[in-house]
Amino acid sequence: MTVKERRLREKAELRQEILDAARELFVREGYENFSMRKLAEKIEYSPTTIYLYFKDKADLLFNLCEETFSKLVQQLETIASLATDPLDGLRAGMLAYVEFGVKHPANYLVTFVLPHPIGTPDSERYLCPTGMGLRAFDCLRQAVAECVRAGKFRSLDLEKASQAIWAVLHGVTSLLVVHPDFPWVDRNDLVDQVIETTIEGLKA
């Protein structure tokens, strides 16, 4: 059976090669200049070959983002584990989220900003069920819970508060990513203002 294993391994290798090339192209050319055909040219295969490894463009990008966001989750989870004060932990996590989005704009765009064609089975796949997005959100929920338990926050509907915080973070992040030319005040100041205002608004 060693032959079958080799085949599988080779298939997995090409798949990863495609993903790597896609990421390269994607962050370099930006979202709107990414195309399956350019990707095919880059890896020196026919465009149709990609479809032997990914269902379609959306599937490819989805897998790409899962990879990227696993890094975010990793960051968030280490932050959570290292935090002594629950409030500081939450704050650090919030900051990490925004900075991650600003640092990987193209990736942030696909997973959170761009409207995925609705009505298709795809809409389910994003954000919701399994995946890194869920784990990231769990980090947030847990951080909020600890703030409540420590008496730093008033008694809150955990889910509601967590979603609200996420919304707030997504607001700054997406605006900065999508409209970088808007006459923003200093970026760090703005992010800080948003985070501190939100935290202040949730305190006991």
Added chain:
Amino acid sequence: MTVKERRLREKAELRQEILDAARELFVREGYENFSMRKLAEKIEYSPTTIYLYFKDKADLLFNLCEETFSKLVQQLETIASLATDPLDGLRAGMLAYVEFGVKHPANYLVTFVLPHPIGTPDSERYLCPTGMGLRAFDCLRQAVAECVRAGKFRSLDLEKASQAIWAVLHGVTSLLVVHPDFPWVDRNDLVDQVIETTIEGLKA
């Protein structure tokens, strides 16, 4: 000169007809299924005719959104004029913004969510210089200023606080619009949580 006037009027009429048809198609089919060719078919003209009235697709959509957002500005300005308590005025304005976005998802998408091709002269045209977006933002800034002046809010960097509030509002709105299938808590509760948290966080 009455003949020239008629020509001009006819030209303006067709232009408006195009805009109306575009809006219809746009909100019915959604953003991603809107195309110049479908629009052309709908108005029963050749696709190229549209380009005699609008520079390109982005220009068309921009004008569409200006129309739509003038309604938002109108709402915001009446709210501002009617408000007795500055805090209530701000609150009402914030709520109106979110509800407007949720009610006109397609329009909200083009103006605020979708990344406009950067590097082009277009990027300047959006949000920034003239236009309804600016007027809407002025409403916000003024409302914040009044809250500060009335002593409801602590002393704030007006611009920074206003941008933060906008970011927060955009966060909820865009998430609700882009990811309607996410297992949100009750929509009104979420919006309320975001708004109240933010207001609370800015108080004196």
Added chain:
DNA sequence: CTGATATACTTAACATCGTTATGCGAATGC
């Protein structure tokens, strides 16, 4: 070793998109 089958990939094509160059007929101005 030979013939059948499955595998990996390509070529060609379809439908659609935004946009431009060219052309044509009719209304306008002199």
Added chain:
DNA sequence: GCATTCGCATAACGATGTTAAGTATATCAG
């Protein structure tokens, strides 16, 4: 009445995502 301008259309270009059909090559059974 003639030249011109104006409004619009036809045709085309280049690009997109995606599918159908085909072609080698590698694997496997006898």
